[in-house]
Amino acid sequence: MSDLLTPEEMKANLDYHTPHSGWMNTPVNIRKGMYCYASNPKSVETLGLPNARKWNPMEEDWELPENWQQILHEGFKERLERFRSIKVFMDICVRCGACSDKCHFFIGTGDPKNMPVLRAELLRSVYRNDFTRFGKIFGKLAGARPMTANVLKEWWYYLFQCTECRRCSLFCPYGIDTAEITIFGRELLNLLGLNIDWIATPVANCYRTGNHLGIQPHAYKDMLDFFVDDIEDITGLRLEPNFNKKGADILFITPSGDVFADPGTYTCMGYMMLFHYLKEKYGLDVTWSTYASEGGNFGFFTAHEVMKRLNAKMYAEAKRLGVKWILGGECGHMWRVIHQYMDTMNGPADFLEEPVSPITGTKFENAKSTKMVHITEFTADLIKHNKLELDPSRNDHLKVTFHDSCNPSRGMGMFEEPRYVIKNVCNHFYDMPRNTIKEQTFCCGSGSGLNAGEDMELRMMGGLPRANAVRHVHEKHGVNILANVCAVDRAALPALMEYWVPEVDVTGTTELVANALLMPGEKKRTTDLRSEPLPGMEEEADE
Template structure:
């Protein structure tokens, strides 16, 4: 902040209005707190991406290859030919403005270049110049401009201020998916080595070791063993997860954030308790893998090829273990990749069986081709068939609301299953306002690889519309718990709440399930998975418990 403080003589010249220049003439000012650090060259090199070197966005020289303009132009051309949607999205926007005020980053930052239409114009302006006759002849009159270093820097700054959440696409009368434009833009930037480290290093780790943090198989087991002890302390029951079991019925894959980052760890314990319950009662046979130990796919934020490589290891592991199908945990973009891209990328997964719940016999027809079922669908089905012994009163101290994660809601249409599960394991559930949930949900502000520490202002402004709706239900209904089904959400929402609505905590849905789930041989269950006393269960009179 210190270097941004104006001098006294500047202070007396109060300017009441922002400069009235159009967007194309407004220079980009790269501001601390709004961008993520450049990628570590070792990570870039490891996955064979181009131009690995140390560079700093705040320095003048970004150490680009000499022919970078040619690389971008050629890359643009190839993608226009390869992806028809990209070509159509470049051509058909009429700049009606329907998307303009729908982006959480625009609403929160107030920066017009975060209007989805303008973010897309960053690319379109160069497209018009390089690939259309009208643009070449009319130039700026046609909204065209040649690629330059300033334009490139503007691309980089604003394409990494988009979480690819697709809220804008819901409102576009032409169905333009601006997230796809960001995806293409980032792919082009990767051709000349302009990625961020919060994406590049998880990608390298995931490719090499199997998960974002680079946790090796033995450490992965250590962590789950630690949860086994914790669960025993809380419930008195010792669960026994299976690892890398060949011939198991089902393979379970979840984001590694659930294994290594609070409060996701409590959700992870939730899965373990649920699987134990099902194993004891119904002989459920599920295995964890220490090799496919990551559901998240940061390749999605890098390039189609990188996404494909990271996605393939999940299916390779399913093949190696010889399971029937895959059950997936509470993750965001893992599901978008599975639902939107996997089938034509690595699929169809013909070597697996069409998923059928071994307990209820329900066929998950929506997963016919990908062979991967979302855990909230699986659990909702169990509850619907009365297969779980639940005591929702253990969640009575919680007033819960539900944040639809962008990827599972807009990316695959999961709206009701998580709500159904929550309402069966909690007695107090309150919805946020209609224009902030389901397909209209507001992003957490940290998706698509933007969940770093150094871009905190971007995250807090981007998350403002979500936090604002949480604040509303907190003030109106006393909501104190925000549930979600995404590991990025579980990492991003706690700091967001801490700044905007500090009275609200964050949980995964299966943490709530596990706290309500009765296990055979359990103790009095006086504490929850966070080791916090459950009000009214111990040492309090019945009267107090009623309150």
């Protein structure tokens, strides 16, 4: 007789119901595909951060320092005294649940510990135990619990399942910024050397060589020179970008992802073409820097001090070159760092001028103190003043929608500028549903250092609400391209689209601008920046 189970026996062994235990009693189950590899000890050492060592999240023993509980307690205490916001966020939540179903990770994974309120409760429970009289006396009854190795693992697992996108904060009646809680929690974990490598190594690279990828200055220049060749093939024009030019009008800084990873590279070519155009037409002198060669700041996902260090180099370079102000590329979290932290961290940048467009005379009031202007605002202003000659029909094969990146939208309130730019360079634009865009935008699911390969399941689940809205406009309007203004989006969304809506491609906004830009002296274009034939234009060229 066969010893195989009968279907009934097999079914009896399957339990599709989760245990109905309270969240404190539900142990963390670290699952492959949901976490990023542990940080390389060399990178942790490079940054001078404590407790660098080899460790593996899947192993029982995380090789913690002997007095790890004391380190955490003291770290917690110090930060409660230092950051009034954290103290308030720990105390003020009434667990109304308004945030609970707003997180893309909760929506996608269905794991209640990804409800922002519960993710924060992981920390609050320890806060109550260690720092409140009520918690000390009543313990679990008061929602308090002591810090144990299992609690620590739970912190690590879930604090790296938050992209710090702040969608939940939008719905909080008290204005609790859950991203701040994650930032704070990750900073505590870094005291124990518990970072992920997708963050730690880029940060170490950036600290040492100026960008996340560790590209040295000559290689950075080589890459832009490749683009010069490609642009010559497409437009017939030979560009001469400035590098480290002292006395230039403007220093341009963008994430290094734009220089080294498709499809960001096409956006980078777009910047170069725009600057060439502005130089030819209006004499604008923009320089690139091979030292401040990174706009992104993964220090932001590590610790405040590390964020400050990486941010400082951008301003040091602006000072060294003697430029008037800084123009920033299409990046996400760079803008949150600039807009919300820079001024009190490394500012005021009073050695720079208050940004005024030399071409239109527009004063960028919002950048008055930081002295750094977003390229999309800059371009929108140029278009508004008819300073760019454009042929949007070159983008006629594209049906475009726009993904608001979390940080430029929620972090600095930039909603209309990218749409204005896209509508002027493309003839077919369709917004996604209102509750998935602008201030309510859904994250790409891979921000805050989570766009690695090993956590692909997490990324796909986190990006599900975004992809679901893209699918809607794809089915309704035939949308075939997803525009954005963020290098992490350009790196992360292609994989997300491939899984959920494979018919949709990803582009930066400046790539669309450069496709439409009529450059003085250019040859008749037959391809777009990706060297793909422009429908209709190719035929004309053949005639």
